[in-house]
Amino acid sequence: MSGFDTExxxxxxxxxxxxxKLAYIGTAAKNEALLEMAEALILHEGExxxxxxxxxxxxxxxxxxxxxxxxxSLTSEGIRQMSESLREVAFLPDPVGEGDxxxxxxxxxxxxxxxxxxxxxxxxEARPNVTVDAAALCLKSGNAVILRGGSEAIESNKVxxxxxxxxxxxxxxxxxxxxxxxxxxxxxxxxxxxxxxFIDVVIPRGGAGLIQTVVRNATVPVIETGTGIxxxxxxxxxxxxxAIPIVINGKTQKPGVCNALETLLVDRKIAQEFxxxxxxxxxxxxxxxxxxxxxxxxxxxxxxxxxxxWGTEYLDLIISVKVVKDLDEAMDHIYQYSTRHSExxxxxxxxxxxxxxxEVDAAAVYVNASTRFTDGxxxxxxxxxxxxxxxxxxxxxxxxxELTTIKYLIYGDxxxxx
Amino acid sequence: MSGFDTExxxxxxxxxxxxxKLAYIGTAAKNEALLEMAEALILHEGExxxxxxxxxxxxxxxxxxxxxxxxxSLTSEGIRQMSESLREVAFLPDPVGEGDxxxxxxxxxxxxxxxxxxxxxxxxEARPNVTVDAAALCLKSGNAVILRGGSEAIESNKVxxxxxxxxxxxxxxxxxxxxxxxxxxxxxxxxxxxxxxFIDVVIPRGGAGLIQTVVRNATVPVIETGTGIxxxxxxxxxxxxxAIPIVINGKTQKPGVCNALETLLVDRKIAQEFxxxxxxxxxxxxxxxxxxxxxxxxxxxxxxxxxxxWGTEYLDLIISVKVVKDLDEAMDHIYQYSTRHSExxxxxxxxxxxxxxxEVDAAAVYVNASTRFTDGxxxxxxxxxxxxxxxxxxxxxxxxxELTTIKYLIYGDxxxxx
Numbered sequence: 001m002s003g004f005d006t007e008x009x010x011x012x013x014x015x016x017x018x019x020x021k022l023a024y025i026g027t028a029a030k031n032e033a034l035l036e037m038a039e040a041l042i043l044h045e046g047e048x049x050x051x052x053x054x055x056x057x058x059x060x061x062x063x064x065x066x067x068x069x070x071x072x073s074l075t076s077e078g079i080r081q082m083s084e085s086l087r088e089v090a091f092l093p094d095p096v097g098e099g100d101x102x103x104x105x106x107x108x109x110x111x112x113x114x115x116x117x118x119x120x121x122x123x124x125e126a127r128p129n130v131t132v133d134a135a136a137l138c139l140k141s142g143n144a145v146i147l148r149g150g151s152e153a154i155e156s157n158k159v160x161x162x163x164x165x166x167x168x169x170x171x172x173x174x175x176x177x178x179x180x181x182x183x184x185x186x187x188x189x190x191x192x193x194x195x196x197x198f199i200d201v202v203i204p205r206g207g208a209g210l211i212q213t214v215v216r217n218a219t220v221p222v223i224e225t226g227t228g229i230x231x232x233x234x235x236x237x238x239x240x241x242x243a244i245p246i247v248i249n250g251k252t253q254k255p256g257v258c259n260a261l262e263t264l265l266v267d268r269k270i271a272q273e274f275x276x277x278x279x280x281x282x283x284x285x286x287x288x289x290x291x292x293x294x295x296x297x298x299x300x301x302x303x304x305x306x307x308x309x310w311g312t313e314y315l316d317l318i319i320s321v322k323v324v325k326d327l328d329e330a331m332d333h334i335y336q337y338s339t340r341h342s343e344x345x346x347x348x349x350x351x352x353x354x355x356x357x358x359e360v361d362a363a364a365v366y367v368n369a370s371t372r373f374t375d376g377x378x379x380x381x382x383x384x385x386x387x388x389x390x391x392x393x394x395x396x397x398x399x400x401x402e403l404t405t406i407k408y409l410i411y412g413d414x415x416x417x418x
Numbered sequence: 419m420s421g422f423d424t425e426x427x428x429x430x431x432x433x434x435x436x437x438x439k440l441a442y443i444g445t446a447a448k449n450e451a452l453l454e455m456a457e458a459l460i461l462h463e464g465e466x467x468x469x470x471x472x473x474x475x476x477x478x479x480x481x482x483x484x485x486x487x488x489x490x491s492l493t494s495e496g497i498r499q500m501s502e503s504l505r506e507v508a509f510l511p512d513p514v515g516e517g518d519x520x521x522x523x524x525x526x527x528x529x530x531x532x533x534x535x536x537x538x539x540x541x542x543e544a545r546p547n548v549t550v551d552a553a554a555l556c557l558k559s560g561n562a563v564i565l566r567g568g569s570e571a572i573e574s575n576k577v578x579x580x581x582x583x584x585x586x587x588x589x590x591x592x593x594x595x596x597x598x599x600x601x602x603x604x605x606x607x608x609x610x611x612x613x614x615x616f617i618d619v620v621i622p623r624g625g626a627g628l629i630q631t632v633v634r635n636a637t638v639p640v641i642e643t644g645t646g647i648x649x650x651x652x653x654x655x656x657x658x659x660x661a662i663p664i665v666i667n668g669k670t671q672k673p674g675v676c677n678a679l680e681t682l683l684v685d686r687k688i689a690q691e692f693x694x695x696x697x698x699x700x701x702x703x704x705x706x707x708x709x710x711x712x713x714x715x716x717x718x719x720x721x722x723x724x725x726x727x728w729g730t731e732y733l734d735l736i737i738s739v740k741v742v743k744d745l746d747e748a749m750d751h752i753y754q755y756s757t758r759h760s761e762x763x764x765x766x767x768x769x770x771x772x773x774x775x776x777e778v779d780a781a782a783v784y785v786n787a788s789t790r791f792t793d794g795x796x797x798x799x800x801x802x803x804x805x806x807x808x809x810x811x812x813x814x815x816x817x818x819x820e821l822t823t824i825k826y827l828i829y830g831d832x833x834x835x836x
Contacts (some may be wrong), residue, residue, distance in 0.1 A: 020753070024776050104798060110789060117809050118779075147488045200809055219634060221810045242832035249834035335438070357827045358442050361536075369526060369830025378835070379826070380522060391535050391618055391823035393811040405809035408797070409775045412787025414660035416667035417796070 007183075008191050011064055011146060012198030014176030015119045015128040019144040021174045022118050027094040030140055037136070038086035040167035044159070045079050046397045051159040052128065057151050067256055067316075070311060071126040073152055082132045085383070086164075092382045095401045096142045111409040116142030118200035120403065121192055122385075123148045123214060127208030128156040134203075135178045141403035144177045146199070150206070151184035158182055160388040193218035205386045208313060211272035223394055223402075227384035228258035228341035229313050233330040233356070234274060235347035236267040242368050243274070243346040244281050247319075249370040250344070252285045254316045258387060259342050259374040263310065263320045265330045268294070271323045275299055287317045294323040297322040310337045327352055331359055338362060341389050363389060363396035425601075426609050429564060430616030432594030432641035433537045437562040438590045442535050448558055451589040455554070456504035460579070462495050465585045469577040470546065477570050479717040485674055485734075489544045490570055500550045503801070504582075504652035507554040511798045513819045514560045529827040534560030536618035538821065539610055540803075541566045541632060543624035546574040548769040552621075553582055553596045554801060555803045559821035562595045564617070566610060568624070569602035575757040576600055582696040624802045626731060641812055641820075643804035646676035646759035647731050651748040651774070654685040655763035660786050661692070662699050665737075667788040668762070670703045674733045675793040677760050678804060681728065681738045684749045686712070689741045693717055705735045745770055749777055756780060758806050760789035781807060781814035 052074040057070050099113035119142045122134040131147055138145035149157040161180035163363050169175055181188055193202050193214055204214035204275070210228045215222055228307055234243045250261030266274055271294065279299040282289060288308045289295070291302035302321065309320040310333070325329045332344055344366035345356040353367045366376045375395035376384025386401065388394040394402040459466070470492040477487050517531035538561045540552040543554025549565055556563035567575040579598035587593055598812045599606055611620050611632055620638050622632040626645045633640055650668055652661045668679030684692055689712060700707060707713070708727045709720035720739065727738040728751070742748045752761055762784035763774040771785045782792045794815035803821065806812040812820040 020777075020779075023779070064574070102787070102798065104796070108791065110797065115779075176734035185429070203643075216637060221639075221808065239832075245832065245834050253835055359438075360531075361438075361441070362830060364826040366828045367830055369828060369833040370835055372835035373526065373828065374835070379528065380520065390639065392641070395823050396826055405813050407780070408782040408792075410782060410784045410787060410791065410813055412785055414657075414663065415787040415791070416663050417671055417788050 005191065008181070008188060008195070011179050011181065012119070012195050013145050015144040015179060017211045018116060018174040018279065019116065019118045021143050022144055022177055023118070025142065025173070027096070028140070029172055031288060033168040033341065034086050034090035034136060035171045036171045037164040037167040038083040038090070039288075041083040041160075042133070043078055043084070044163050047075070048079055048156065048159050048163070050351055051155040053344060054155045054309065055153050061379060064148060064152065064179035066233060068126055068152070072128065072156075073254070074128060074156060078129070080131050085133060086136050089140050090381055092140065092400060093191060094140060095404050098366050099406070106415050107413065108415055109411040111411075112406055113403070113409055114404045115407045117403055117405050119144045119146065119198055121146045121148065121199045121202045123192070123202065123204045123206075125150040125210060126152050128153045128160055131157045131160045132164060132178070133383070134385055135161070137383055137403060139173065139177060141400045143403055146179050146192070148181045148182065150188060150209065152183050154182070169370045189214070193220055196220050203386055215288055223386070223388050223398070224390040225388055225398075226341075227313055227339045227389060228260065229262045229311065229337055229339045230259060230332060230342045231263045231265055231334050231338060231344070232261050232371070233265040233324075233334070233345045234267065234270070234278075234341075235330075235345055235352055236269040236347065237349040237352065238267075238270065238274070238346040239368075240274060240277060244266060244278055246344065246346055246370050247278060247369070248281055248285060250372055251282070251287055251319050251346040252317065254315055258313075259379040260315065260372050261371055262312065262314055263322065263337070265324050265333060266295075267330075268323050268325055271295075275321070282319065285317070287319055290318060290320045292322040295321045313339070322363040326384070327355060331356070334360055339389055341387065342366065344369060344371050363387070423609065426599070426606060426613070429597050429599065430537075430613050433562040433564050433597060436592040436594035436614045437534070437536045440538075440560050440562055440595055443560065445514070447590055448512065448560070449508040451586040451591045452504050452508035452554060452558060454589045455582040455585040457507070458581045459497055459501040459504070459550070459578075463494060465575065466490060466497055466577050466581070468496070469573040472573040473571055482570065486544055486570070489674070490574075491544070492546060492574060495548070502549050503551060504554050507558050507801055510558065510766070510818060512558060513822050517824070524833050525831065526721060526833055527599055527829040529829075530824050531827055533818070533825045535821055535823050536632040537562045537564065537616055539564045539566065539617045539620045539638070541607060541610070541620065541622045541624075541628065543568040543628060544570050545735040546571045546578055548599070548623060549575045549578045550582060551801070551805055553579070555801055555818060555821060557586060557591065559818045561821055562597075564597050564599065564610070566599045566607060572600070572602055582617070586803045587592060607632070608635060611638055611640075614638050621804055630671070641804070641806050642808040643806055643815070643816075644676040644759075645731055645757045645785050645807060646678065647675060647680045647729065647755055647757045648760045649681045649683055649752050649756060649762070649766070650679050650789070651683040651742075651761075651763045652685065652688070652696075653748075653763055653767065653770055654687040655744065655767040655770065656685075656692070656764040657766055657786075658692060658695060662696055664762065664764055664786070664788050665696060665705065666699055666703060668790055669700070669705055669737050670735065671788075671790055673735055675790075677789050679737065679789055680730065680732055683739065683742050683751060684713075685748075686743055688740050689713075693739070700737065703735070708736060708738045710740040713739045723771065730732050731757070745773060749774070752778055756806055759805065760784065762787060762789050
């Protein structure tokens, strides 16, 4: 057995051992640990910023692009926000131990109770705040977590994970509840996602490449998150005063995230009138337009789109634009290219809106609103560990409840099956 | 592309196409189809029995063991029961379209609605009634189903699937909603469980071999069902008048099912007194005892157990018996060998019972009752498509709700993210 196998097995065993205890540690103890973790981040600000600057210098030396370096960078304000988000998790209700209860005709009393999943492995990319958020949500829901961040943020992640794990242990959380894998080579991930004996679920969070690698190779159950090829369909009865801000918001407010807009579909009946207005606004926001033939005929500055464009998550100031015949063609296009994350229609027609809501298959389907709302916080869930684009277990923003499963506790007095 | 690839792709495409329509067919239409299916089974009784007798003759010729042939056999009464179970599904509440609703401070109105998963692939073994039950539950929950039964029941399954699919289509259910794969070679399963483009979930139902093959090789999400190494722990404060019937019931009432008992753990403090009574009763029921050294010393007729016995699901009139020091040793044994299906303790001690309920990690944990109760019907869920032994999506008996996912429908009037 090679060195990394042994090391990983040790991490897995420690996590599993911690999880068995964590499963029935009370909410008050978990909350105290979260508050201690929040305080520890503030106390160790200098150390965190120093580690982060090492990561940033390394990234700059490697010539990594500006938007990625921005995701990587921590500031005093950023650390204060991470600390604040730990406090918020402490004040969220604990799903563990919740449930319902009924009695069977034979007198068996049945309790259906929420319990932790066990051991969660999080595999993620640049942003170091995921280290803190994921650890907090897993701890609050009674799960041990194995964190595996990207190589770009490794120094920041090491310091953050150590600070919060030590703070949690000071408050009685079992050792091994929060662990970071410090090696960033690819082999470790391949091994990790096959450790069914220790890990109950893998959550990949990052770009499409990372997510597909995990989905294709894992034998541990995976919750697929985040790839978003989101569409806005501006229907022939759209109110342009709603449509233009919704498209601009979806595309430009934060282009690097999964709920950002990637494709605009426009009804042929309004294309001549709408596209020049929309195009001018997109240009003002420095958005490159990749259009179908009809779009390019109306907007001379649009670049012709290729087949590949319809299936691309740009995560950048680029939008693909296609003119469609009607609602059915729009829904067929979405059916073919959507990653089932978030889709929006802009229309004033009641029946069209209802058909879109019911017939489009996605985690979140909007009428007259920006796809950027698909987020645990903005949905009112308090916190999120990712946005699921699969249908099993969780769909859409995942909060604490999605990090739990159920168990039946059954109270008998000698019942047997007749 | 080989012949079977093309054929399977066609089945997948048809199912996906049907699912897109089925997703928003109303409950009344689905119920009418279920009642038509129920009637059709009765009308075609002769044809079904004829096909079944072909399967049984083939099985007898192959020398397949009696218990398997029993599972395969249909009778007039069996057909009447299948028909009745279709009627029962028609009268169950439809989970599709249920949900909750809230409003965000910015005025966005949020609906969380249950929707079908899409296309369900069921891979199962001998019992032909699974063909009918699975089709009924998938139809009621708005899913298209691809059925793949075992070779032993192929003639029965072909006739059953054709009769119910035709009945459903007569009532307006889209063609392709209920399909049976008529080829029973292994390659077809291997291909089926990798058709992510068409299939949303695979549910294997059968022996441990089948289930592990599917779990290890599928790229489509799997709901793992049914392997049950279930334990009864007779604790030192057990009431023997409860313990003996619970063990006999768990082991002998229906030994071939996943919630049957496989291992008995006995507290050392009562072993000398309890085991002779228990052993005599097990012998009366023709149960072979495979015991640890202490058990064999007390029961001279017990066969020495090997390490392999503790990890074996016998599904037969065999029980492994181990003497343990205390609750902790019992729970450690269960932790190591349990498939997390159903576990029971027999005790009169309150604190011991509570610790067992909370600390044992399984879908169903019992005090003073038989593990044989772990079943959708006996839990009060009306019907079940299998018993999940995994933690994601569903745990324990799975009914209609577990065949659905959720979707957010969001009503805006121009909201954008600030």
